[in-house]
Structures are given as structure tokens and as C-alpha cells.
Amino acid sequence: MTQAIDMAKREAEERGTSLWADAWRRLRRNRLATLGAVVLAVVVIVSVAGPWFTPYAYDEQDTALEAVGPCAAHWLGTDVLGRDLLTRTLHGGRISLLVGIAATAVSLLIGVLYGAIAGFIGGRIDSIMMRLVDILYALPFTIFVIVLMVIFGRNFILMFCAIGAVEWLTMARIVRGQVMSLREKEFIEAATVMGLPRHQILLRHLIPNALGPIIVYATLTVPNVMLLEAFLSFLGLGVQPPMSSWGLLIKEGVETMEEFPWLLIFPSAALSITLFSFNFLGDGLRDALDPRVSRD
Amino acid sequence: MRFLTLLLALTVLMLGCGGGGGATDNPNILRVGNGAEVQDLDPHLVSGVTEHRVLTSLFEGLVDLDAALKPVPGVAESWTVSDDGRVYTFTLRGDAKWSNGNPLTAHDFVYSWQRMLSPALGAEYAYLLHCLKNGRAFNEGKVADPDALGVKALDDHTLEVTLENPTPYFLGMQIHFAWFPVNQKVIETFGAKDERGTRWTRQENFVGNGPFKLAEWRPNEVIRVVRNPYYWDRDNVKLDGIDFYPIDNEQTEERKFRVGDLDITSTVPLYKVKPYQEKHPELIHLDPYLSVYFYRLNTTRAPFTDRRVRRAFSMAVDREELVQNVLKAGERPACFLTPPDTAGYTCTSRVPHDPEGARALLAEAGYPNGEGLPVIEILYNTMESHKLIAETLQRQWKETLGVEVRLMNQDWKVYLSSMNNLDYSVARSGWTADVDDPVNFLECFLSGQGNNRTGFSNAGYDRLINAAYAEADPKARLDLLQRAEAILLDESPVVPLYFPTRRYLMAPAVKGYTPNLLGYLRWKDFYLTR
């Protein structure tokens, strides 16, 4: 019996490594995904390094100049306090990218594990776990965040916690649904019969097979998180002016979209480009990781 | 799939319905954008400007104010004042009636003011009535007998009012909803005299005494008032009615005005001011009014425990730049606290814009070039304009004083609680007068006053304000206030920044309104030319 398990383990590991190698190969061959990855890398590099190369500081005001459209001195124009929009957009990108990626990762990790465990174990424990999710869904988020701030003070980490606290919930529900339908499948039954430990089945078979919806939802979470950050700023959590983020820039841009449309267009474009890249990359990953796709 | 069909049906339904009741076609109805939804229509339970605008159409006090803010007869057709300025005797007009046709008498005012001051009601604006003899004591439960209050009905049409102190703004204050009469019979049909939130303010039960009466109240949609046939001055009411639309999104309000769905707005979005000024100057109005925007300095927290530091921060502000380059909507720089020409009072002291002097003061306090100063945090409640101003001051203070400034925004209630608990260093603030009198601004900074919120306490200042309360001679009184404000500016627990304007859009067809410092809209003067 032990031998059988060992064999199954080794097999699973081999299968695992080849799965990842395979996936990597497939991903590189996917042109859109590669494009997405490259653009994303460029956005990250430009946001991180860009502000050092622009001739203005993100908080450098020129109130006599006020808001002007794109011109030679200010490629993307300036905002109402005469600050260079290019610098501010790049600078805001740092925040948004950090929040978008980190908070999504947090919610992904919690949501996937939680949902998978609930769906896999099932029964009473599943029921309790999912009711806990219901409770967290229903709590008034505004008050929740305000109380968090009272207890923990205002810091950047707290923002991730606040975002993570809401964003993993739907992810957990989605993963749970997937796992529940997968666990009745033949290959899982086979693995169970083979005596593979449950955490192995969960991590090696169930979650990889549910990756499609997980990745799709994760790419949907990124914009959500970036905009949620703007709402948290409203409550005083998150970036503090004169710093900004894409979410905040867009929020302010809306109010002046008829007078100074560039204040809405450029930050929105930055956000959109990033999200598109995330999305292409996500789709590519999904296809690449699909264990059933072996047509090519 | 079946449910797709269902969804399609729903969509068709959605496109098909709509219409129904709504915008009226009567061209003689004024359509007013009114900011937020009113809390209630009970004049004793509300506390805001939006409520004030609606309630002045539904009620009338003893005295009204004309376009020049001069007291003119309201429910009272005449009045006399005793020589010491403490006893007012009002003669009520014989034809004063409620909107249900019942006569309105002096007893109604006695009842209403007793209700307003009754402790169990917990009226937030009861303090305006503290000027009545025993008003405060009764409101705080120290005097239980309502007959001890300084308001008596000598007969059905004669009301005698006794005040604690000569109060020069007593008559002017009567346009405030706190002084409006309410109908005893209606109130007590639906609950106790001092019960909050009964059904008497529903459209089917409501009774008022103003130029208009309530026709319809659909919360968050519209409050519709129409002519009151029992109003004594009905012949001079020109409008057939007013629709008050509660629109709390100023962008939406402006758009509704632009497509012609509104005649007057409650405000104008910050960035729309300039385009209107350039393209449609006839539509935008920027009226001065009795309001001041300032920063509080927490005098209990270092470094603002030091008068010189506070004064330096105030002197370092370039108010001209703030007003000219950042705000740009007709605001005036504030070098003192009380808005100019408040009841004939303009402060003679000034806070100069003096970067050199500010740096010298700061050095004298032990912080040359800002060295040794902690990071200063500006607290403000989340709002675009507050943020812009804070960002500007952040830069100005850094440039002039070399101090590191951070911004901190909080949601409204957290912000209020931080201010109340003196848990801040610098906090943005504003004050709009309830009544046309400088003391309304200056009394905030009495020691221990609830609205002080700076920890500022100065015996000399308190003495001057208290002396002004008791002073019967108007000129001597203003003189005392001048001296008090000079102390306030010198001590600088507050940094006055600018005097805001009341900005709104008004269609050219709307006539009859004369802008005034109180922003008082006297609805019966309005008429429409369309």
C-alpha cells in the first residue's frame, strides 16, 4: 500500500513538473499572451523608473499655469494645480500596480485555498465555512474599514487587508463550486482510490483543474481592487494627497471631463492598457495551464 | 432558454414603462435644485440649509426680512421695543391663518417656542432661543415651569417677548426655522408635543402658515409646494408653486440645469465656474455671504501651543494666490475671521501676508527655518475642494516656513470626532452664520464653547464677548467685538483663509430675487417670465 502511494506521489510530481514546463512552452508560443506580458513589464518599468526621468516632481505645483492640455512642456498636460500629469500618472501607477497585484494575490491565495477546502471537504464544515463567507459579505464595508482604521491606525498594510477582506469572498465561492463539481470526476476518484493524501489531491489535481475560472476571475479582480483603493482613499486609508493613484486620478478626472478631458483620458488609458495586458496574459496562462489541452 | 425570454420581456417592460407623474407643465412653477434630501419638515427638528429653503416657503415667522435684510411685518403686523432692548411687544395680524384655514394666534407662538425649548424634544437649534428670558435654563431642565419663559400671549393677537440680554439681531433671526410656529392641534393629533418623528409632517397631515403649502413630498424625488390660499399676503405671491428637487450630486444638478430641467441650482461644481463665467455669465451667480473658511490650530498640541508659531503659520499663507489661482470663483481673501460687513461690522485688524515676519516669528519660537518642527498634519474631511486647498497650503508652508506638511483626510463623522477630541494639529473648518451678526462668529471661540475645537482659552477675549452680550448701545457693542477679534487674530488659534461665495445657476426667466448676505430666498418675491 505504501509503495502504491509512493508511486502515485512520484508520478504526480513528475506529472507536475512536466505540466509546468509544458505550460511555459505553450505560454511563450501564445503571441497575445507574450504581448500582454511585455506590455505589462513595460508599464511596470516605466511607472517605477519614469518619475525619475520626467523634469517635474509629482507634487510640483504651478498654480498660475493651472490646467493646460498636452503640450511640449507637459506631454499629457497639467491638472488644476498645474502639476504635470505625465509624472502624476506614472507615479500613480506605482501605487495602483502595487495594490492591484499585491491585493489580488492576497485575495487569490485566501480565496482559492478557502474555497477549495470548503468544496473538497464538503458537509458540515463546508456549510460553516460558506456561512462565514456570507457574514463577511453582508457586513457594511464602510463601517468595517473605519473601525479597522480606529483599531490599527492608518497604514498601507491595512489597505491590503481591507481590500483582501472583501475580494477573496467571491473567489472562494467560485473555486468551491468548481471543486465540488470536479471532485466527483473519475480521475479524482482514481486518485482517492490510489490513496493519494487529500492535500495532494487538492493541490495537484483539483486546483489546477479549476485554474481556468480562477485566472479569469483574478484578472477581473485587478481592476476592482484598483478602484476600491480609490474608495478607501475617500475614507482616508490608502494614498494620501498630493500622491495619487490611477483610481483617484480617474475619479477626479470624471468631474472635469468636459473642461479638461485629458485628466480623464490619460489615467484611464494607463489603467486600460494595464488591464488589457493582464487579461491577455491571464487568458494565455489559462490556456497554457489547461491540463486537457494537449492538442498542439 | 426560457429565462432569456423572461429577461427580454423585462427589458421591453423597462423601455415601455416610465413616464407617469413627474415634471409639471405649468410654466409658473419654479424648479429648484435643493442639494440633499431634507431630514424632515418639522421646523423644530431640522438643522440644515436645504431644510431652511423649503421651510421658508411653508412657514412664516413673526417678522420677515426684505431684500435689504430689513425686518418687515410677517405674522406680526407691528411691534414695539422697550428702551432697554429687552422687551418686544408684537401685534399679530387679525387675518393670520394656518394653511388649513384655522386662525393663527399669539398662543401658537407660545406653544411653539415652549416646544422648541422643551428638553425632551432635543432640538438641535434650541440654542437660538436661549436669548429668551429663562430660555437656556428651561431648555437645560433647570427651570421646569414653561410659564417662566420670556414669551407670553397677552391676548390672541398680542405677544410679549422678554429677552435675557438686548439682542440686536433678535428680529432678523425670526426668518430662522427655529422660531417658526407649529400647529398644536396637528402635532398632538399624531403624537406628544415633544415626540420626534411623528406623522404630522406627511403630505396628507402637514399644516404650515407660509406663502405656500405642502402639496406633495416624495422623499428623494421632489417636494412640491403650491400657493397657500389662506396666506395673509397671498395677493403678492406670484408663483403658482415651487418644486424642490433634492439632488445631492452637484454634477447631476448642473446637467439638469443645462438641459432646462431646473431653474435654480443649489451650487455649481468647482470646475464649472469658469466655463460658465466665460460662456454664460448671465446664468452663474457668485454672491458673497456670511461664511468664512479657515484652519483651526490645535493650541493644546506642540508646536501650536506657542502663539508665535500659530501666528507665523497664519502670516505665511498667501491668501491672494489661493483665491486667485486655485479657487477662482469670486472668493475674497480672509485676513480676519468675521466676513466683512456682517451687520455693519468689518474687522479693522488684519493678519498680514508676511513671509519674512513669519520666518522671524518662527525663529524666535525656536524653529529657525522650520528646523526642529515636527511633521504637521492637515486634517480635512474628504472633498475635492478641501484637498486642493490643503495641497496649496502644504506647498506654501513648506516653501515659506520650511516645514514638512502631510495631508490627512477622514470621512465626515470621523473628522468631526477628531476635531471634538482635539486629536489633530491643523484642521480645515468653516462657519456660516445663522444670524446676521458678528458675535455669531466670535462666540465660537469662547473658552470651553462646544464649537471652539481648538483648545483656545483667553480670559480677556471671554470678558470682551460677555461684555458685548450685555451692551445695549450698538456702537459700543461692535467696539467690544473689534477688540475681541483683534485678540483672536493676534493669538491665532485659527488661520482665516477666505470668504466663500454662494455660487449657483439661475435661469434668466427667474426674477424677483435680490442677492443678500444671508442667502435668504424670499420665495414670495420670485416670479417667472416665460
Next chain:
Amino acid sequence: MTRYILRRILEFVPVLLAIVTITFFLVRIAPGGPFDAERRPSPQVLRQLEAHYHLDAPLYRQYLDYVAGLFRGDLGPSFKKPSRSVREWILLRLPVSAELGCYGLAVALIIGLAAGVMASLRPNSALDHVPMALAMVGICIPSFVLGPLLVLVFSLWLGWLPVSGWNSAPLDKVLPALTLGAMYAAYVARLTRGGMLEVLSQDFIRTARAKGLGEARVVVKHGLRGGVQPVIAFLGPAAAGLLTGSFVVETIFQVPGLGREFIEAAFNRDYTMIMGTTLVFASLVMVFNLVADIAQAWLDPRIRNA
């Protein structure tokens, strides 16, 4: 199945009680009270007000009173808007939000499912990329941008539709419904595509095709059943959110719905109103999650039999 549903419904009670309890104490921890204002009420007035609403009783007492009230269907008075009780406010506002939510949901499902299915049929073709790119645009444009943009185009430039309002002019529901539905449509589209691709590559679909079933039948009957799984998991709580109203959409279009009440109550610290709206939202979340779970089971024979 019936027993399962009954058990789930019985679970509502403890879960709602937990939500009520946590929310009750949460709102009391938050700084600022319902009566704090720019003009600070005097300590006497504050005491009077608190006495009027029994806020001066010990907290546990208030909590017990509140829960006892709940069982009588009494949600208490609104502190901020005393003209109506919380129950009356909710009864006034919820139908409006629910109506708008239904339209939004309809928009989301019609557009989202159609686009998602279309995209999944020819992966990596134009038929896939165009709807998905549109969906991405829908996701990238948050409703606080989309709403004003739609108003700008359809109301201010073209003059076809009203700027705002609800039941005040014909067609004034179109823009709010579109704005509300657009983002969800994008989500639904992407989730559908993902789910469909997952299903369409599986053996039983190949079997179905091999059996010579028509493509439409294969896609709708067999594919969509499994393909909408993630959509349903997402829509459960999303539908609850949709029906209780969106603060952003209701504010932009001045729809007198519950979504605004929900957020405003939190900002006003209108304790009872927060509790009331949260309770409504929580109940709907529970109901819709239950519906979603049942739908998932019904659509997936494997779970159904398990």
C-alpha cells in the same frame, strides 16, 4: 433536495443574528455619532437626544432591545431622517432599487451570456477577440465614469434621454440600467467564456457532437449548463448587490433607491438605518447564495447526485 433547502433556510437565523450582532457593535466602535455636526450640539442637547432614542442605556441593553424589536418587525426610528421609521424607509426604497437591479441584471445577462458564448465558440478568432475586448473596456470603465459619459452623449449631446430622475420622464430608466448592467455584463461575458471553454473541451461534449447533435443544441443544452457555473457562483452575491442598489448609479442618476440609503447611513452613523439596510442586504445575500447553490446543483448532475 427539499431537506437541503430547508436546512439552509434554518441556517439563515443564526447567520443573520451573527451579522446583526457584529454590525451592531461595529457601528458603535466607529468614531462619531449620529448627532455630531459642524455646529456641535451642546452637551445638554446631546444628552436629550440620546435619552430620546434610548442611546443612554447600557450597550448590552440597547442590543437586547434591538434584537427583541427585530422579532417584532420593528427596525427602530431613523436618527438622521426622523420623518419615517427605518422600516418605512426601506419599504419605500427597496422596490426602486430592486426594479433597477432587475433591469441591470437583465442587461448583464443578455449581453454577457451572448458575448461569452459567442467568444467561446471560436476561441482566438475575431468572434472571440471583439466581444472580449469590449468586455474588457466595460471592466476598465468604472460606473462612475460610464454613467457621466453616457449622460454626456445621450442626454447632453444627442438629447435623446433624460439626465436623471426616476419615473419622472419616459425612458429615464434606460441609462441607469445600462450603467448598472454594463460592468456586470463584462464580468458575465468573461466568466461565461472561461466556463464554456472549460466545458466544450470535455469528453462528453465531443461525445455529443459525435452523436451528431446539432451544434446549437450541444452548446446550449450541454455546454451552457456547465459553462455558466462560475457565472452563477459570481452572480449569487452580485445579484444581492444589484437588487439592493448601487450607490454610484443611484447618485449619478438620482434614483431614490436603497443603495444611497445604505452608504449615507454609514456616513451619517445613523445606527438603526445601518442595521436595517445591512439586514436587508444580508438576507438577500443569503437568499441569492442559496439560489445560486441550488442552480449550480441543478445544472450539474454530479453535484446534484452527491
